[in-house]
Amino acid sequence: MKTKEEWNALAFAYSRTPFRYVARYANGRWEEGKLTERAEVVLGESAGVLQYAQTCFEGLKAYTAKDGRIVCFRPDMNAKRMADSARALEMPPYPEDKFLEAVKAVVAANREFVPPYGTDASLYLRPTMYATGAVLGVKPADEYEFRIFASPVGAYFKGGIRPLKLRVSDFDRAAPHGTGHVKAGLNYAMSMHAGAEAHAEGFDENLYLDAATRTFVEETGGANFLFVSKDNALVTPRSSTILPSVTRRSLEYVAEHLLGMKAEERPVPFAEIGSFSECGLCGTAAVISPVGEIDDHGRKISFSADAPVLMKLRETLTGIQRGEIDAPEGWLFPVV
Numbered sequence: 001m002k003t004k005e006e007w008n009a010l011a012f013a014y015s016r017t018p019f020r021y022v023a024r025y026a027n028g029r030w031e032e033g034k035l036t037e038r039a040e041v042v043l044g045e046s047a048g049v050l051q052y053a054q055t056c057f058e059g060l061k062a063y064t065a066k067d068g069r070i071v072c073f074r075p076d077m078n079a080k081r082m083a084d085s086a087r088a089l090e091m092p093p094y095p096e097d098k099f100l101e102a103v104k105a106v107v108a109a110n111r112e113f114v115p116p117y118g119t120d121a122s123l124y125l126r127p128t129m130y131a132t133g134a135v136l137g138v139k140p141a142d143e144y145e146f147r148i149f150a151s152p153v154g155a156y157f158k159g160g161i162r163p164l165k166l167r168v169s170d171f172d173r174a175a176p177h178g179t180g181h182v183k184a185g186l187n188y189a190m191s192m193h194a195g196a197e198a199h200a201e202g203f204d205e206n207l208y209l210d211a212a213t214r215t216f217v218e219e220t221g222g223a224n225f226l227f228v229s230k231d232n233a234l235v236t237p238r239s240s241t242i243l244p245s246v247t248r249r250s251l252e253y254v255a256e257h258l259l260g261m262k263a264e265e266r267p268v269p270f271a272e273i274g275s276f277s278e279c280g281l282c283g284t285a286a287v288i289s290p291v292g293e294i295d296d297h298g299r300k301i302s303f304s305a306d307a308p309v310l311m312k313l314r315e316t317l318t319g320i321q322r323g324e325i326d327a328p329e330g331w332l333f334p335v336v
């Protein structure tokens with residue numbers, strides 16, 4: 001057993017847990033899935049995932065709640081988004097009810113790796129779908145695999161909660177009418193070069209602008225933006241080319257219904273962001289991470305380093321996730 005300090009020291013990195021859930025798609029249908037201890041995937045050299053990146057994934061967490069239950073946060077939203085991603089990539093959507101059963105099975109089988117209540121760590125679940133069928137011409141494969149594996153994780157950004165430094169990217173993440181709104185592996189492959197360059201220059205992440213006009217805020221490689229206006233409204237970018245973050249949509253509800261704030265989801269011109277008092281990133285991995293500074297080609301835009309409004313939102317959201325604050329109907333999915 002790990003100590004509380006050891007759980008809290010976990011990085012956001014893969015560590016192998018004993019069980020994963022795997023289902024195969026062949027002959028036009030999903031077969032019954034099952035738990036397996038085999039973490040390796042054997043693929044033919046011409047598998048669609050290897051040749052044409054026909055793959056999508058999800059990310060969600062299991063927590064130990066205050067009352068000892070193990071819960072996931074809104075996994076139905078991940079099930080639906082994964083089905084949307086699959087359709088966008090001409091893959092057969094995995095049934096949403098079966099997705100929830102698989103979540104339950106994987107967490108229950110790996111329950112000793114769910115960090116205890118009172119730590120900052122959680123068990124990260126990574127549902128993944130990939131084309132295993134052989135292709136040579138550009139076309140959808142006819143065989144697929146669905147898999148959920150689990151890995152205990154800590155904070156996504158090294159150093160925990162600290163004001164992040166971002167730069168405005170000269171690369172684009174997603175094209176209009178492309179795949180920016182789904183969780184396709186190819187979106188992340190696209191972001192590797194920009195991400196490596198940002199890190200080499202001392203930044204934590206990139207802020208991507210909309211590819212068509214380069215005037216609106218989109219998102220980062222792995223999280224949506226949150227802004228707080230001077231009159232304390234939560235302002236979040238609306239765009240058809242960003243991932244519809246479960247965390248962001250939940251925070252909009254929390255701000256409006258639990259904290260009595262105004263929540264505005266709308267296109268956010270980059271030229272406006274200097275007028276906001278707080279800026280942060282949100283996502284399953286990022287939770288809510290405050291942004292202290294955005295560098296626009298040498299011009300620095302600063303935000304409150306302790307981000308009190310965003311920290312209140314973070315406290316409320318994590319309080320809901322850990323069963324300390326009553327969750328809106330259907331938000332907590334008991335697993336064990």
Ligand code: PLP
Binds near residue numbers: 221246248283284
């Ligand atoms: N945006 C991108 C590009 C992401 O990869 C993620 C992570 O899943 C998010 C936003 C946040 O989404 P969610 O809150 O559903 O985890």
Ligand code: COI
Binds near residue numbers: 059221223
């Ligand atoms: C998540 O937040 O679950 C993601 O998939 C983002 C990824 C960059 C780790």
